[in-house]
Amino acid sequence: MNNLEEKRRAMVAMIEDWRSSGKSKKQYCLEKGINEAKFYYWYSRSKETESTPGVFIPIEKRSGTREIEVFYPNGVKLKVNGDLLLLSQLIRLY
Template sequence: MTQEEKHQHWINIISNQQESGLSVPQFCKQHDINYATFHYWLKKLKQTDEEQIVHQVIMNDSSPLDSVVVVYLPNGLKVELPTSLSLAQIQTWLKALQ
């Protein structure tokens, strides 16, 4: 099973549990699923859903050195980065601020 197939498999299992009305321990016991494995995938899928996507930023090379790019992050932070930064540097900053 590929990683994508595992991912989809566990999305289906977690969805089935939520729709079943059973508690997680009851569902796991009834379907012969390891309780710890269920929680591992629940946490893993939740983290995947919460990940932020970094989009490529294209900057004009002719812009003055003192100009900035303002980024508003979902957590409420406002970041002002100099346009002189490379794309790799911007991505590093954004990852650090998540």
């Protein structure tokens, strides 16, 4: 295991320890002797790993008609009656 991976694991453990402590970030850093800027850096990095960017959210096709509106940056507005294939084609147009 490389140094960066070890450091990342240690910092993730530190964030988990802070969360379970019930203390403010500032108070936790003071008590543990941690540089506040470093803590906030790793805190922001931990939030990045919590959300999984680039993951698609499935769209379930339901019975009944739903109207979906598409707003293009140039001001054009389209209404589509629940046809997901048509909707995907319209999104790719722009």
